[in-house]
Amino acid sequence: MGEPTEMQAVGAERAAEATRTGSVQAGPADSGQRPDGATVAARTRSAAVRSRIRRQRSRPARPKLLFELALIGISYWIYSIVRNAVPEQASVAMRHADWVWRFERALGVGIERAVNHTVDRAEWLIVGMNYYYATLHFIVTIGVLIWLYRRHPGRYAAARTVLFVTTAIALVGFYCFPLAPPRLMGRGFIDTVAVHGTWGSMASGPAAHVSNQYAAMPSMHIGWSLWCGLTIFFLARRTWVRVLGLLYPVATLTVIISTANHFWMDAVGGMVCLAVGFAAARLIYHVWVYQLPRYPGGAPSAPVTVPVQWTTPVSAGRR
Structure with missing residues (x-):
């Protein structure tokens, strides 16, 4: 090695002087070792918030009745306003309906x-x-x-979140893809409400002026009924109740097609929206909705944290 340069010598001299006088300033690692009181308090609060969020995700608190009633009421009111405020683009909706009908028939599944x-x-x-x-x-x-x-308060908030996200996604569909139901297309479809004089649809007869008649895609009759069916299947105790839960969305699909209120592709759209709802709840709570504890906070009275239907054959009956 050669002799040190003049700059190296000066630097070594300054470092030695700083060490003797204690004037070396703490670097990033040193400053983090001795935080002041405000920093410690901020970190403690942040850790407490993160801990509370993790606890809420894995063990949701008991829902408050008045809050839930207000939330559901306001949410449905907003849903109705937004759904019915979407411009009723009749020509676009009819064109979309014609496209869906021709597409289904090309696939050989146009049975509506x-x-x-x-x-x-x-x-x-x-x-x-x-x-x-x-x-x-x-x-x-x-x-x-x-x-x-009442019976599954620990799972209520997550299941309600699935329903709300599903409905919010549907509103996007109503806006982006206005679609006329088959009964308004002509093409030989029968508007069963108008023909038989019943009030089976807010989009037919005297009430038609208060509802957007071109919000058929996706079908929330399917999205909501499938949510109900899956919730009943995974959480009900009696086998016959669980079977009824699965039959409910099947019956609903039969009804919406028989009454010419929807194409079966609208039902597919409703299922996609529900899948997004379940995925969103999974991201929020870190587990699937029905895997959450039955009671808030994982109370000792909770029999299981995973629905017994996931591990017990259907024939076993009660949990």
């Missing part, structure tokens, strides 16, 4: 018109379906929410 005509021959059946379409969509969904709130 045949089903519509076949079921319409039994007046008692089609009238019953009209009323089913108008009522159960709300009654069953609200009933499942109440059941979750």
Whole structure:
């Protein structure tokens, strides 16, 4: 090695002087070792918030009744306003309906018109379906929410989140893809509400002016009924109740096609929205909705943290 340069010598001399006088300033690593009181308090608060969020994700708190009622009421009010405020682009919606109908027929799955005509021959059946379409969509969904709130409060918030995200995604679909239902297309479809004089749809008859008639894609009758069906299947105790849960979205699919309120592709759209809802809840809570503890905070009274249906055959009956 050669002799040190003049600059190296000066630098070594300054370093030695700083060491003797204690004037060396702490670097990033040193300054982090002795934080002041404010920094310690900020870090403590941040850690507490993160811990609370993790705890809330894995063990949601018991929902508050008044808050949930207000949230559901306001959310549905906003949903109705947004859904019905989307411009009723009749020409665009009819063009989209024609495209969907031709696409289905090209695939050989355009069965809606045949089903519509076949079921319409039994007046008692089609009238019953009209009323089913108008009522159960709300009654069953609200009933499942109440059941979750009372019997599965630890899973309620996550399951409700799935429903809300699903509905929010549907609103985007209504805006971006206005679609006329088959009954408004002509093409030989029967508007069963108008023909039989029932009130099975807010989009037919005297109430048609208060509802957007071109918000058929995606079908929230399918999105909500499938949410109800899966919730009942995974959380109900009795086998026959779980079977009914699975049959409910199947019956709803039959109704929306028989009454010519939707194409089956609208049902596919509803399923996609629901899948997004479940994925969003999974990201928020870090586990699937039905894997959360049954009771808030993982109370000792909770029998299991994973639904027994996931490990017990259907024939086993009760949990």
